[in-house]
Amino acid sequence: MQTKFDCKEIDAILQSHGYESNQIIPILQDTQAKYRYLPKEIFPYLSANLGISTAKIYSIATFYENFSLEPKGKYVIKICDGTACHVRKSIPILEKLHKELKLSESKVTTDDLLFTVETVSCVGACGLAPVLTVNDKVYGAMTPEKVEELLAKLKEEN
Amino acid sequence: MNTEFMIVDNMPIEISGEKNVLDVIRKAGIDLPTFCYHSELSVYGACRMCVVEDKRGAIHAACSTPPKAGMELRTNTPRLRKYRKMILELFLANHCRDCTTCEKNGKCKLQELAQRFGIKQVRFNNTSTDSEMDSSSLCITRDKNKCILCGDCVRMCEEVQNVGAIDFAFRGSKMRVTTAFDEPIANTNCVGCGQCAAVCPTGAIVVKNDTVNLWKELSTEDTKVLVQIAPAVRVGIGQEFGLPEGKNAMGRIVAALRRIGFDEVFDTTVGADLTVLEETGEFMGRLQKGEKLPLFTSCCPAWVKYAEFNYPQLMENISTCRSPMQMFGSVLKEHYSHSHKKVVVVAVMPCTAKKAEASRDEFKENGIPYVDYVISTQELIQMIREAGIVFSEIEPEAVDMPFGTTSGAGVIFGVTGGVTEAVVRRISDDKSISALRAIAFTGIRGMDGVKEASLDFNGREVKIAIVSGLKNADNLIKQIQSGEKSYDFIEVMACPGGCICGAGQPVAHGDSKKSRSAGLYEADRMSNIKRSEENPVIMALYGGLLKGKTHKLLHVKYHRKG
Numbered sequence: 001m002q003t004k005f006d007c008k009e010i011d012a013i014l015q016s017h018g019y020e021s022n023q024i025i026p027i028l029q030d031t032q033a034k035y036r037y038l039p040k041e042i043f044p045y046l047s048a049n050l051g052i053s054t055a056k057i058y059s060i061a062t063f064y065e066n067f068s069l070e071p072k073g074k075y076v077i078k079i080c081d082g083t084a085c086h087v088r089k090s091i092p093i094l095e096k097l098h099k100e101l102k103l104s105e106s107k108v109t110t111d112d113l114l115f116t117v118e119t120v121s122c123v124g125a126c127g128l129a130p131v132l133t134v135n136d137k138v139y140g141a142m143t144p145e146k147v148e149e150l151l152a153k154l155k156e157e158n
Numbered sequence: 159m160n161t162e163f164m165i166v167d168n169m170p171i172e173i174s175g176e177k178n179v180l181d182v183i184r185k186a187g188i189d190l191p192t193f194c195y196h197s198e199l200s201v202y203g204a205c206r207m208c209v210v211e212d213k214r215g216a217i218h219a220a221c222s223t224p225p226k227a228g229m230e231l232r233t234n235t236p237r238l239r240k241y242r243k244m245i246l247e248l249f250l251a252n253h254c255r256d257c258t259t260c261e262k263n264g265k266c267k268l269q270e271l272a273q274r275f276g277i278k279q280v281r282f283n284n285t286s287t288d289s290e291m292d293s294s295s296l297c298i299t300r301d302k303n304k305c306i307l308c309g310d311c312v313r314m315c316e317e318v319q320n321v322g323a324i325d326f327a328f329r330g331s332k333m334r335v336t337t338a339f340d341e342p343i344a345n346t347n348c349v350g351c352g353q354c355a356a357v358c359p360t361g362a363i364v365v366k367n368d369t370v371n372l373w374k375e376l377s378t379e380d381t382k383v384l385v386q387i388a389p390a391v392r393v394g395i396g397q398e399f400g401l402p403e404g405k406n407a408m409g410r411i412v413a414a415l416r417r418i419g420f421d422e423v424f425d426t427t428v429g430a431d432l433t434v435l436e437e438t439g440e441f442m443g444r445l446q447k448g449e450k451l452p453l454f455t456s457c458c459p460a461w462v463k464y465a466e467f468n469y470p471q472l473m474e475n476i477s478t479c480r481s482p483m484q485m486f487g488s489v490l491k492e493h494y495s496h497s498h499k500k501v502v503v504v505a506v507m508p509c510t511a512k513k514a515e516a517s518r519d520e521f522k523e524n525g526i527p528y529v530d531y532v533i534s535t536q537e538l539i540q541m542i543r544e545a546g547i548v549f550s551e552i553e554p555e556a557v558d559m560p561f562g563t564t565s566g567a568g569v570i571f572g573v574t575g576g577v578t579e580a581v582v583r584r585i586s587d588d589k590s591i592s593a594l595r596a597i598a599f600t601g602i603r604g605m606d607g608v609k610e611a612s613l614d615f616n617g618r619e620v621k622i623a624i625v626s627g628l629k630n631a632d633n634l635i636k637q638i639q640s641g642e643k644s645y646d647f648i649e650v651m652a653c654p655g656g657c658i659c660g661a662g663q664p665v666a667h668g669d670s671k672k673s674r675s676a677g678l679y680e681a682d683r684m685s686n687i688k689r690s691e692e693n694p695v696i697m698a699l700y701g702g703l704l705k706g707k708t709h710k711l712l713h714v715k716y717h718r719k720g
Binding site for chain 2: 040043052053054055056057058059062063069
């Protein structure tokens with residue numbers, strides 16, 4: 001099965017893991033790090049090179065919450081909705097983000113592929129609640145107003 | 159060595175090499191229920207129906223517990239009964255319960271166990287959303303609403319067939335068995351062998367049913383409906399009608415088909431005889447030239463598809479012979495080409511992949527297929543019941559002329575090793591009865607997944623391999639590619655055991671394989687024509703209808719590249 005996808009980058013990832021089928025999870029992680037999601041087109045290529053069926057790779061990719069089959073935005077915003085953040089009003093922050101970016105529970109990424117909004121259960125920064133992260137940067141003691149500022153700043157960066 | 163025993167329900171039971179407690183318990187005559195346990199697949203331990211209690215009150219899944227001497231187990235305690243019922247109730251909760259309209263009605267394991275354990279009400283709401291059926295495949299139909307996630311199909315597809323078209327996806331309550339990206343199964347690398355349907359305990363994967371249109375065809379006045387019956391069907395059908403397992407019921411099938419309304423009834427064994435002659439000729443040619451060896455057989459359409467997907471470079475090694483069904487289909491269409499009625503060719507097959515084979519472009523002339531309908535043994539059984547025919551009481555009849563005689567070599571095509579044996583009979587010079595018997599003992603018979611044999615042909619050693627199960631075929635090809643093994647002739651059948659265990663047959667139990675193959679070998683013994691070339695029908699065909707047309711009617715070049 002041939003694909004039009006540029007496979008050179010995948011080749012490098014496969015090579016770094018010695019084309020071992022038991023390395024499928026790190027391979028998928030590296031692939032996701034490269035594209036910010038797992039493109040459908042790479043599945044047949046991985047399958048052919050690792051000797052694992054595409055259905056099995058799909059099985060692994062859908063089992064772990066961390067893998068995404070949809071393209072993600074440049075900024076992945078994760079709102080903590082763990083107990084501490086929840087009681088410190090994380091939901092209004094989420095609602096504000098959804099409203100500002102015209103997103104919802106089912107539509108998590110903006111059409112311009114700039115933002116993705118997700119909830120996570122706990123980022124381990126309960127002292128800063130309510131907290132959100134943008135890519136790997138942590139923003140503590142958030143409010144809906146601060147979210148507005150943050151979004152404006154991120155948009156400006158582009 | 160002392161014999162080891164364990165205690166099951168206060169009875170001492172001998173342990174004799176069983177891998178798990180379940181097998182020991184079943185040996186003791188206790189029918190411990192299971193959904194996800196199949197001895198030929200890996201142990202999964204998911205359905206928890208086979209739970210047993212030890213003397214300390216701990217609960218174990220019998221399928222995944224190795225037997226130990228002195229073990230004391232109980233299989234039917236109040237706690238176990240409660241658990242089993244609860245599990246069944248939970249299974250039923252998000253299972254489509256429209257039993258009466260289900261293809262699996264009456265043969266469903268979930269239905270059977272719900273009845274056995276007296277589940278009269280389900281206290282839980284169905285929280286799953288209805289998902290659409292996948293009817294994309296010509297071979298199987300998938301209905302996720304009936305899946306209980308036992309994973310039998312997943313393991314069969316991957317472990318035995320090495321295809322892996324389906325797998326579990328998502329997790330927890332969202333988990334389901336599906337293809338990559340939920341693609342329709344027809345767009346995947348599925349080869350249509352149907353073994354997933356053969357192990358599915360419910361109606362989640364069933365063999366596609368084509369009887370509705372066939373009935374219409376049968377009741378159309380100006381249509382001549384011809385039918386051919388594959389060798390394996392005659393030894394698979396009887397058990398469903400109370401005849402002994404593996405008993406050759408060909409005569410009854412013929413009679414039943416006539417009563418249903420088929421105009422002419424024939425035996426696919428004629429096609430098998432043609433295959434023997436054509437394939438042997440091809441093999442001899444390749445041996446002499448020393449090219450395109452090993453020669454792989456081409457009778458099994460699931461294997462052909464598997465090779466197309468995975469080994470396109472091997473396609474030229476696959477025999478150009480059409481399968482017996484297709485050979486006979488084109489011969490029938492040719493023979494009746496001057497009929498003033500519309501001619502419809504039907505094939506009764508033990509197989510699901512044949513349904514897809516019949517509609518391949520290579521097997522159509524001006525858009526019309528050589529074989530118009532393929533129905534499985536199971537569908538034939540349904541038609542017989544629908545017509546109200548009492549199969550066990552019907553008087554056997556013979557097939558129609560001019561294709562009325564068949565050979566024993568052709569009839570054994572239905573069992574793994576049969577094609578090879580027929581070819582060997584054709585090429586061996588010694589035509590004596592003792593030579594015939596000797597062939598049977600060269601290692602080409604039996605139910606092993608991989609068999610090897612070698613014979614002398616004009617001073618040259620001819621090496622033969624016979625595999626059934628696509629995983630076995632794949633391993634063998636890898637061994638050949640690495641140079642570890644080399645052969646001249648390789649017979650491949652996708653279903654373990656050959657066509658007698660095809661997915662279109664009634665589900666095979668413990669000894670089915672043995673008795674079905676015994677049934678075919680008996681048919682061979684009772685046949686007064688042992689070799690395909692001695693069949694007068696075949697001789698007449700080569701002298702008449704096939705003159706100058708063997709290539710057009712009996713051979714094929716597959717177009718598709720994987």
